[in-house]
Amino acid sequence: MYFTVSKKDFYNGLSVVARAISNYSPLPAFSGIKIEANTDELILTGSDSDISIQTVIRNQDDCKLSIKDNGAIVIEARYILEIVRKTESDEIEFEIIDNALTKISGNGAEFKINGMKATDYPAIDFSKPKEVFSFEGHLLKQIIAQTAFATSDKETRPVLTGVNFHAAAGKLNCVGTDSYRLAKKELKIDSALSFNITIPAKSLAEVSKIVEDEDLVEIAVNDKKAQFMINSTIIQTRLIDGAYPETERLIPTSYEYELSMNAHDLLGAIDRASFIKNDGVSVIKLSLDEKECILSTKALEVGSSTEVLAGAIFKGEHLEISCNGRYVFDAIRALEGESVIFKFCGEMKPFIIKAAGDDDVLQLVLPVRTYA
Amino acid sequence: MYFTVSKKDFYNGLSVVARAISNYSPLPAFSGIKIEANTDELILTGSDSDISIQTVIRNQDDCKLSIKDNGAIVIEARYILEIVRKTESDEIEFEIIDNALTKISGNGAEFKINGMKATDYPAIDFSKPKEVFSFEGHLLKQIIAQTAFATSDKETRPVLTGVNFHAAAGKLNCVGTDSYRLAKKELKIDSALSFNITIPAKSLAEVSKIVEDEDLVEIAVNDKKAQFMINSTIIQTRLIDGAYPETERLIPTSYEYELSMNAHDLLGAIDRASFIKNDGVSVIKLSLDEKECILSTKALEVGSSTEVLAGAIFKGEHLEISCNGRYVFDAIRALEGESVIFKFCGEMKPFIIKAAGDDDVLQLVLPVRTYA
Incomplete structure (x- = not known):
């Protein structure tokens, strides 16, 4: 594995996928970012198993990417972020030199970091669910801001720690409640869509931080997961199991x-x-x-x-x-x-x-x- | 006790003296700010016994102060700061209405806060020590920035938690060390001055936060305490007992x-x-x-x-x-x-x-x- 990449784009990509990484992950591999070089794409993945983020860097626009050898490695997120952020160079050189030992260099500074083998990183299925719709970034962020704060932060009723999204008959109802207060937003939606899912408020908070007002966000859901796609980034989150309470009658x-x-x-x-x-x-x-x-x-x-x-x-x-x-x-x-x-x-x-x-x-x- | 005062000056005064207040003070009165109305002066005092700050507000320039009844009270610092900061009024009205119950009001909002009697507040001696000199604010801040970081944060050798100021023969030596590193600044000083004192780094940090670059700071010391006087504010700190190590030979x-x-x-x-x-x-x-x-x-x-x-x-x-x-x-x-x-x-x-x-x-x- 050997590639060179523009520092700025590499750092931005690493920062985005690092948002999924939790400091308290039970699985050591999840403290790292998986970096895959694949012919003309650099694929970065971060996950804590609840939320997974993947972004793809290509040789386009201002971003220079040159992959000399394909390969994959997992590097501790905080180390790779530190190195790339502080390197005073427009270009980062990245090379596996021995087993999992990885050389990262730029502008005379050279780091040899003990990585983890990519084969030890859990396989994450990023396949796209069937129910697909899209929102402009500012609207998606508004929906989250107007509902997620009212969710519960207690794990006694897990389903209340998420925002319920219920699509039926051309209407999307978004509801957050901790049983002492409730926030509800109603939107028009394509009448072909039909789902009733609860997305963890924590995942929505990360989505909100990554999405920019002017992005067009494609959202794809099924009864197992929800995906938010922004440009070359996928944010994927598990759903919360269990029936969401009937809140309308309250x-x-x-x-x-x-x-x-x-x-x-x-x-x-x-x-x-x-x-x-x-x-x-x-x-x-x-x-x-x-x-x-x-x-x-x-x-x-x-x-x-x-x-x-x-x-x-x-x-x-x-x-x-x-x-x-x-x-x-x-x-x-x-x-x-x-x-x-x-x-x-x-x-x-x-x-x-x-x-x-x-x-x-x-x-x-x-x-x-x-x-x- | 009854007075009205400009919100801005009252808030600034309260903020400055609150810097002395520690969240972990063993004495309940020290969680409060002592407010004394004395004919034409409002005297604010905050202390944690190690460091004490007093500031005086007068009816001058843009600051309007009108004392109708003299008196003194101690109000929990965080309450009085909250009230004054958030009141949307140019003027604050302050009145003891019953024993220690104090009414604070402005712009239609009225608070009745349980104060503490001023007689329960420890007497603090703000008399001025004999050895007096002065520094411009930016120089004093620089002396502190260049030495205090090297002091120890461990209490095993208390004297190393302060910066030593040694004046003799027209020279002032300022030294901080934690025994693994040492920082020393040497300045010319009036040759009549002679002292060898160690000021807690924590107190110097507060001085540094309060002093502005363009202030002229008068400093008065003896072998018990040091005072820093800026405009109408006195910052007074205890010294650290014990002989400071001979660092010159290191x-x-x-x-x-x-x-x-x-x-x-x-x-x-x-x-x-x-x-x-x-x-x-x-x-x-x-x-x-x-x-x-x-x-x-x-x-x-x-x-x-x-x-x-x-x-x-x-x-x-x-x-x-x-x-x-x-x-x-x-x-x-x-x-x-x-x-x-x-x-x-x-x-x-x-x-x-x-x-x-x-x-x-x-x-x-x-x-x-x-x-x-």
């Missing part, structure tokens, strides 16, 4: 109270009060009236806060409702709207938050009981 | 070998090889010859590196010397020179590094034995 359909307000101002008010915590949770109380809306908090040890919500417009009878301030904060931020609308059905009933003028995204939060 | 006075090289290039070469570590330490070997200078590293598990040091000029017989790469890296960076000069006396003897054209700063590093 969303109230009629409301008795409505609060609308500037999103930025409300975020500011919640943020200001967020240090007043009971057992690590900042519970906010909304005291809502057509005359005045007040946000207050209280914690025995710390103290209390009250703030009149300037510019809030409330319709309905007097209502007092308490909830986790962090959940409302996250939900408002995810809506990305200038003005937000809360719809309530009662003191202890779930309420929803939407951005004014955007019916595609809905945030639902469960209230909490307070004893103040 | 520095060789004659040399047999000399290496000179561009600092940036050498930093790059050391940095590139730094991931090749044995037991967490990157040992570099310099193989020096008048014809060629080579930097190499080796670690059984990882692999090896070799780099020809382009542009290095060596005078003397062939020399091989190994040392901790991190120590040499830190030393070169601290010198702040474009070109560096190494002077060696032999394979296992301490060597020194200086910046070309700057005799005031000297870095000394002990070599290590290698078995390769």
